Amino acid sequence: MADKGTAALMPYDPAYDPLVMDDPGHGKDYAPTYWVATAGDTPEDDGPVTKSIDVDVAVIGSGFTGLSTAIHLAKDHGIKAVVLEANRAVWGCTSRNGGQAQNASGRLSRSQWIKRWGLDVAKGMHAEIEEGFDVFRDMIEGIDCLPQRGGHIYVAHKSSVMSRLTTEAELLTNTFGYPCKIIGAEQLRSEYFNENDAAGAMIEPSGIGIHPLRLAFGYIDRARKLGARIHPASPVIHWEPRYGKHHLRTPGGWVKADAVAVATGGYTSSPLNPLVRKRYMPVLSNSLVTRPLTDEELEKCGFKTHLVITDTRVLRHYYRLMPDNRLQIGSRSAITGADADNPKHLDLLINDGLHRKFPALKGIDIDYDWWGWVDVSHDMMPRIFRPHPRQNITYAFGYGGNGVMYSTQAGRRMAQIVAGKENEVPDLPIFNSPLPTHPLAPFRRLGQRLLYRWYAFSDDHL
Numbered sequence: 001m002a003d004k005g006t007a008a009l010m011p012y013d014p015a016y017d018p019l020v021m022d023d024p025g026h027g028k029d030y031a032p033t034y035w036v037a038t039a040g041d042t043p044e045d046d047g048p049v050t051k052s053i054d055v056d057v058a059v060i061g062s063g064f065t066g067l068s069t070a071i072h073l074a075k076d077h078g079i080k081a082v083v084l085e086a087n088r089a090v091w092g093c094t095s096r097n098g099g100q101a102q103n104a105s106g107r108l109s110r111s112q113w114i115k116r117w118g119l120d121v122a123k124g125m126h127a128e129i130e131e132g133f134d135v136f137r138d139m140i141e142g143i144d145c146l147p148q149r150g151g152h153i154y155v156a157h158k159s160s161v162m163s164r165l166t167t168e169a170e171l172l173t174n175t176f177g178y179p180c181k182i183i184g185a186e187q188l189r190s191e192y193f194n195e196n197d198a199a200g201a202m203i204e205p206s207g208i209g210i211h212p213l214r215l216a217f218g219y220i221d222r223a224r225k226l227g228a229r230i231h232p233a234s235p236v237i238h239w240e241p242r243y244g245k246h247h248l249r250t251p252g253g254w255v256k257a258d259a260v261a262v263a264t265g266g267y268t269s270s271p272l273n274p275l276v277r278k279r280y281m282p283v284l285s286n287s288l289v290t291r292p293l294t295d296e297e298l299e300k301c302g303f304k305t306h307l308v309i310t311d312t313r314v315l316r317h318y319y320r321l322m323p324d325n326r327l328q329i330g331s332r333s334a335i336t337g338a339d340a341d342n343p344k345h346l347d348l349l350i351n352d353g354l355h356r357k358f359p360a361l362k363g364i365d366i367d368y369d370w371w372g373w374v375d376v377s378h379d380m381m382p383r384i385f386r387p388h389p390r391q392n393i394t395y396a397f398g399y400g401g402n403g404v405m406y407s408t409q410a411g412r413r414m415a416q417i418v419a420g421k422e423n424e425v426p427d428l429p430i431f432n433s434p435l436p437t438h439p440l441a442p443f444r445r446l447g448q449r450l451l452y453r454w455y456a457f458s459d460d461h462l
Contacts, residue, residue: 017337068411
């Protein structure tokens with residue numbers, strides 16, 4: 001990968017943990033992902049902040065959400081934002097995810113929306129997500145992000161979940177007008193792929209696999225052409241309101257902004273601002289990419305599709321056959337950053353994920369593996385919200401692993417709020433309420449350990 005953008009000032013830190021490390025970094029290199037190795041040229045950016053500057057809007061975080069915010073501020077509202085990134089451009093979630101764009105955001109299903117908010121609000125939420133997918137489709141046009149279009153396969157990992165999956169498909173089709181179909185294990189294996197423990201699947205029409213770093217590089221180019229500036233190696237190390245402005249101190253100088261949009265996702269450090277402190281739970285996800293599959297391996301695995309796939313486990317797997325016939329698969333990882341490089345987590349993904357689903361691939365070379373932090377909100381749904389009426393601060397995160405698609409729409413919505421166009425934003429819970437805090441925040445990781453054990457047991461035995 002050629003480097004036109006700002007080079008790394010520090011090496012990649014595999015133990016980084018936003019829950020216990022206050023320092024977000026200063027010019028850290030990328031994680032060694034498949035995406036980084038195959039993204040092509042790094043686009044030019046505007047270099048680190050080197051002096052004090054006055055801006056209309058500062059966007060903190062240069063991932064999908066932050067870049068979409070900058071693009072829509074410029075395109076829709078004539079506001080040229082400055083994007084601040086602690087490390088290299090698009091360093092966090094955006095360069096480490098699975099590249100699956102699904103018709104979802106957060107961790108809850110449509111039936112769970114109805115239980116929580118009632119049918120009318122659930123329909124409003126569905127319309128918002130559908131609109132978000134349309135915005136995403138428009139945004140990826142013209143960017144060489146290797147899109148794999150055609151829908152999403154939601155695999156029942158055991159026969160006992162087929163009734164629940166069938167009920168959800170009927171709800172989506174009949175109540176929300178989103179046509180989904182249920183297929184049995186035999187049809188799944190004959191028409192799509194031969195997964196060892198699949199009991200059937202739901203096929204939904206909206207789903208696109210993309211190369212996330214190629215897409216993000218396209219967003220960088222688009223944002224800068226619209227007049228936004230992108231400053232990597234510029235962490236916000238102090239933030240204070242003064243004289244009606246937000247004063248953001250970076251190593252190279254102060255950024256004085258009328259408004260701030262926070263788009264730091266799973267890499268939000270606790271000291272950044274009290275309004276976002278303890279508002280989400282950072283959770284690690286592991287991912288791997290195999291060498292390209294041979295024709296014989298493809299036949300044994302029955303692959304006839306490049307659609308994006310997830311399974312119905314609580315500790316779900318997300319996977320797909322890539323355009324170059326490598327298999328990518330991801331799932332849960334370590335609890336803490338300090339334990340992230342323990343080989344047992346990769347072994348679990350290989351043995352309980354890759355080999356269990358596709359026994360024909362036992363022993364296949366793993367060319368890339370990595371992990372990254374996912375921003376999971378405490379109520380499993382994202383927020384795009386301005387928490388204080390007299391402080392022009394807006395944040396957008398909490399996607400829970402479903403941010404590839406909706407982060408683009410979230411950036412658009414955040415741009416509307418920042419630009420004073422709140423009337424254009426629907427009156428929905430993800431816009432009119434803050435991310436909840438957790439009363440037992442210091443003990444969240446203890447609870448996570450216990451939940452992981454329970455989820456693993458229930459996924460396989462209940």
